[in-house]
Amino acid sequence: MIKILRYRLFAILPTLLGVSIIAFALIRLAPGDPVMLMLGERGATPEVYQKMQASLGLDQPVLLQYFKYLGQLFTGNFGTSITSQRPVFEEFMDRFPATMELGIVGMLFAILFGVPMGIISAAKRKTPLDYTLMGGALLGYSMPIFWWALVLIMFFSVQLGWTPVSGRISVMYEIDQVTGFLLIDSLLSEESWPAFKSALHHLILPAFVLGTIPLAVIARMTRSSLLEVLREDYIRTARAKGLTEQRVIVLHGLKNALIPIVTVIGLMLGAVLTGAILTETIFSWPGIGRWFVSSVEARDYPVIQGGIILIALTVMIVNLLVDLIYLWVNPLLREES
Amino acid sequence: MRKLVFIIFFLNFFCSITWAAKTFVYCSEASPKIFNPQLATDGPTFNASSRTVYNRLVDFKSGGTEIVPSLAESWSVNKLGTIFTFHLRRDVKFQTTDFFKPTRSLNADDVLFSFDRMRLKDHPYHKVNGGLYQYFDGMDMGSLIKNISKTDDYTVVFELAHPEAPFLANLAMDFSSILSKEYGDVLLKKGTPDKIDFEPVGTGPFIFKKYVKDNLIRYSSNKNYFMGPAQIENLIFAITPDASVRFQKLKAGECHFIAEPSPADVPKIEKDGKFIVTKAPGLNIGYLAFNTKKKPLDNLLVRKAIHLALNRDAYIQAIYLGNAKKAKNPIPPTMWSYNDQIKDYEYNPTKAKELLAQAGFKKGFETEIWTLPVSRPYNPNGKRMGEMMQEDLAKVGVKVKLVTYKWAEYLNKAANGEHALLQLGWTGDNGDPDNFLNTLLGCDGIAKGSNYAQWCDKDFQNHIKKAKMTADIELREKHYKMAQEIFKANVPWVTIAHATVFKAMDKKVKGYKASPFGYESFYEVNLEK
Numbered sequence: 121m122i123k124i125l126r127y128r129l130f131a132i133l134p135t136l137l138g139v140s141i142i143a144f145a146l147i148r149l150a151p152g153d154p155v156m157l158m159l160g161e162r163g164a165t166p167e168v169y170q171k172m173q174a175s176l177g178l179d180q181p182v183l184l185q186y187f188k189y190l191g192q193l194f195t196g197n198f199g200t201s202i203t204s205q206r207p208v209f210e211e212f213m214d215r216f217p218a219t220m221e222l223g224i225v226g227m228l229f230a231i232l233f234g235v236p237m238g239i240i241s242a243a244k245r246k247t248p249l250d251y252t253l254m255g256g257a258l259l260g261y262s263m264p265i266f267w268w269a270l271v272l273i274m275f276f277s278v279q280l281g282w283t284p285v286s287g288r289i290s291v292m293y294e295i296d297q298v299t300g301f302l303l304i305d306s307l308l309s310e311e312s313w314p315a316f317k318s319a320l321h322h323l324i325l326p327a328f329v330l331g332t333i334p335l336a337v338i339a340r341m342t343r344s345s346l347l348e349v350l351r352e353d354y355i356r357t358a359r360a361k362g363l364t365e366q367r368v369i370v371l372h373g374l375k376n377a378l379i380p381i382v383t384v385i386g387l388m389l390g391a392v393l394t395g396a397i398l399t400e401t402i403f404s405w406p407g408i409g410r411w412f413v414s415s416v417e418a419r420d421y422p423v424i425q426g427g428i429i430l431i432a433l434t435v436m437i438v439n440l441l442v443d444l445i446y447l448w449v450n451p452l453l454r455e456e457s
Numbered sequence: 458m459r460k461l462v463f464i465i466f467f468l469n470f471f472c473s474i475t476w477a478a479k480t481f482v483y484c485s486e487a488s489p490k491i492f493n494p495q496l497a498t499d500g501p502t503f504n505a506s507s508r509t510v511y512n513r514l515v516d517f518k519s520g521g522t523e524i525v526p527s528l529a530e531s532w533s534v535n536k537l538g539t540i541f542t543f544h545l546r547r548d549v550k551f552q553t554t555d556f557f558k559p560t561r562s563l564n565a566d567d568v569l570f571s572f573d574r575m576r577l578k579d580h581p582y583h584k585v586n587g588g589l590y591q592y593f594d595g596m597d598m599g600s601l602i603k604n605i606s607k608t609d610d611y612t613v614v615f616e617l618a619h620p621e622a623p624f625l626a627n628l629a630m631d632f633s634s635i636l637s638k639e640y641g642d643v644l645l646k647k648g649t650p651d652k653i654d655f656e657p658v659g660t661g662p663f664i665f666k667k668y669v670k671d672n673l674i675r676y677s678s679n680k681n682y683f684m685g686p687a688q689i690e691n692l693i694f695a696i697t698p699d700a701s702v703r704f705q706k707l708k709a710g711e712c713h714f715i716a717e718p719s720p721a722d723v724p725k726i727e728k729d730g731k732f733i734v735t736k737a738p739g740l741n742i743g744y745l746a747f748n749t750k751k752k753p754l755d756n757l758l759v760r761k762a763i764h765l766a767l768n769r770d771a772y773i774q775a776i777y778l779g780n781a782k783k784a785k786n787p788i789p790p791t792m793w794s795y796n797d798q799i800k801d802y803e804y805n806p807t808k809a810k811e812l813l814a815q816a817g818f819k820k821g822f823e824t825e826i827w828t829l830p831v832s833r834p835y836n837p838n839g840k841r842m843g844e845m846m847q848e849d850l851a852k853v854g855v856k857v858k859l860v861t862y863k864w865a866e867y868l869n870k871a872a873n874g875e876h877a878l879l880q881l882g883w884t885g886d887n888g889d890p891d892n893f894l895n896t897l898l899g900c901d902g903i904a905k906g907s908n909y910a911q912w913c914d915k916d917f918q919n920h921i922k923k924a925k926m927t928a929d930i931e932l933r934e935k936h937y938k939m940a941q942e943i944f945k946a947n948v949p950w951v952t953i954a955h956a957t958v959f960k961a962m963d964k965k966v967k968g969y970k971a972s973p974f975g976y977e978s979f980y981e982v983n984l985e986k
Contacts, residue, residue, distance in 0.1 A: 171594070175588075202587075204491065205491070205654075270701060277709050278705055278709050281709065285706045285709045285711050286697055286706060287695060288672060291482060291675075294667065401698055404671075404698065404702065406669065406671035410671055414487065
């Protein structure tokens with residue numbers, strides 16, 4: 121196990137190096153010039169342009185810029201944002217808890233509903249219930265997020281007035297940042313319960329929207345994986361022993377069907393924890409997805425480069441954790457390692 | 458019983474919003490980049506800093522472009538127009554915040570501090586937070602201001618390198634906001650000068666309380682504001698980047714005022730009796746410039762013919778969705794000195810053909826139109842407009858090839874005069890006609906790369922130069938009106954449209970005046986119960 125861990129940790133470094141090259145090259149290949157964007161239509165005289173270009177270090181050869189940047193990275197410096205003039209790492213960490221909170225709640229929702237949906241579908245295979253559940257999952261998977269979110273907002277927030285349209289908490293509450301997770305920070309605040317309620321309230325729609333696609337994927341994966349397992353001999357044996365169908369499916373079936381489900385959850389978790397751009401934009405969620413979009417719009421090179429590397433690092437850490445869970449779930453792998 | 462508990466919980470959980478007294482929520486479109494307008498060029502930053510926390514020596518009249526006293530209660534200009542003397546208002550208090558308690562009122566040192574930071578490279582604050590003063594440098598204020606000095610604590614003298622009447626308007630712009638020197642000194646002593654641009658202290662109507670990144674900004678009313686406290690007690694900017702979500706928030710009662718409603722939503726907002734939409738032509742112009750140095754566009758008859766051949770009303774419907782005013786002058790109608798007497802060239806393809814024949818182009822000719830590669834309020838869809846122009850000109854025998862480049866390349870090539878016909882536009886900075894007429898059509902603009910028509914007319918130049926040299930507003934107005942006549946007679950551009958600026962708000966909002974500059978100031982706003 122330690123060997124695997126060591127191997128995976130070592131693999132992070134060359135991967136990050138590759139990511140840094142891609143991030144650095146891609147943004148420079150993309151159309152748009154940060155200097156022009158910052159200057160706008162006014163003041164774009166060659167002298168002013170050159171002055172600003174030099175002050176941002178963008179007048180140097182690209183290769184030199186890259187090696188300078190790499191040197192910075194090795195000292196843990198991800199650069200300084202052109203627009204805010206603050207260190208990229210600090211800017212990332214300011215927003216990461218919001219993304220993480222939304223991602224975790226969204227995934228919890230997807231798992232809590234997706235796995236039972238898959239189990240019921242597998243148990244009631246080829247029945248109207250199975251078709252309904254899987255049809256619903258397919259619909260959820262193919263729905264455009266932007267449209268889906270707006271429909272939910274119009275119905276639940278504007279028509280029924282049950283949930284707020286957007287934001288993280290009612291503007292009436294002033295919560296001091298302790299952990300960055302508003303569900304926790306609100307409980308620690310003076311307003312405690314009402315503030316917590318407001319934060320939870322604000323989480324419902326975005327978490328539901330963010331969790332829709334993972335829910336559909338998890339439900340379908342659970343169903344197909346479980347169906348495969350249910351054909352195994354040991355299931356037949358369990359049934360022959362006279363165990364109830366519930367016990368057979370949950371204890372004997374689900375446990376063995378877990379590996380592909382965990383894989384999917386791991387991949388999805390990596391994706392939602394690195395900023396759900398559309399969901400964060402629609403629900404005005406102050407996470408890294410939105411930060412990233414506005415930085416791309418402003419061609420904020422250091423943020424885009426540093427942001428991609430930090431996001432890649434997050435994905436790798438999540439995947440590493442998922443691999444460790446694999447080892448725990450699958451004793452066979454543990455022995456191999 | 459269990460059901461009852463559930464219902465009570467449900468009702469309790471999904472309760473409606475209740476606002477604290479006199480809290481005004483503005484759903485803004487983007488996060489501010491910083492809280493110092495000296496270091497920014499974008500509207501969201503200006504709204505969040507200069508229009509709430511700060512004041513300037515002079516200001517634009519609420520809802521207009523006229524200059525009115527602000528931190529300076531009066532000023533005088535010498536005969537040559539090179540020395541501006543400002544007399545500061547007394548007892549203007551800087552805001553007391555959670556992070557700073559001022560011990561003195563505003564004085565001349567604060568004015569010197571604010572401008573010296575931008576213009577003097579050796580100033581201890583010059584390089585703080587990047588030190589890029591884009592507006593100050595872009596408008597060449599560094600070389601215009603020869604010296605700034607104080608004669609006493611309440612008198613500041615600006616010495617200019619040459620006469621420049623629009624200088625006063627420049628001082629009303631966001632970047633000319635006045636910061637506290639005392640606060641700057643305290644931060645410098647603490648070793649945290651960078652905080653000056655993130656935790657602002659000014660003299661304005663609202664005190665900065667807190668910024669939750671990408672989420673919201675809180676302000677409270679400045680009870681010691683020298684013009685009297687604002688009518689609202691708390692001001693909140695709820696940052697909501699998506700226009701349709703802002704509209705939904707307005708509908709759900711989560712904000713009182715929304716930034717930039719999507720033009721597609723405007724009819725729906727207007728229809729709903731609970732909201733007000735204000736419309737006004739923005740301080741902008743979208744135009745098609747002729748390269749007057751290139752044949753056959755150097756021929757006035759040809760330029761007039763093209764102007765007559767273009768159906769601008771159709772563009773306004775198709776490109777601006779009707780949300781624009783057809784332009785006849787190079788300056789917008791909200792700007793002082795706008796010449797409403799001028800007669801426009803109305804769409805007339807038959808007359809256009811006649812003029813072309815007179816010019817010796819009976820069979821027409823071939824040319825290029827460069828279409829705007831980016832979407833701008835003054836021209837939301839350059840390509841589509843180009844296609845419509847192409848069709849219109851084909852009707853009079855002019856064959857048009859549409860060309861475009863990446864934005865930076867587009868501007869550079871156009872500045873070099875490589876184009877024939879070019880789509881472009883301008884949004885005003887300081888409300889002064891000079892900012893349009895001189896920048897975009899003055900002879901110096903050819904070398905600077907801002908006069909894309911490459912048009913230099915002696916009479917026109919004479920008028921705008923004279924207008925620039927004098928501080929007499931009436932005289933200036935006369936010169937600018939004449940300049941507009943010369944412009945119209947010479948047709949260096951086809952003036953297309955002034956895009957409309959929309960504001961949407963709850964009916965409870967009273968006293969709001971839309972600024973032609975597009976910025977938001979909520980000082981005069983009140984909320985009806």
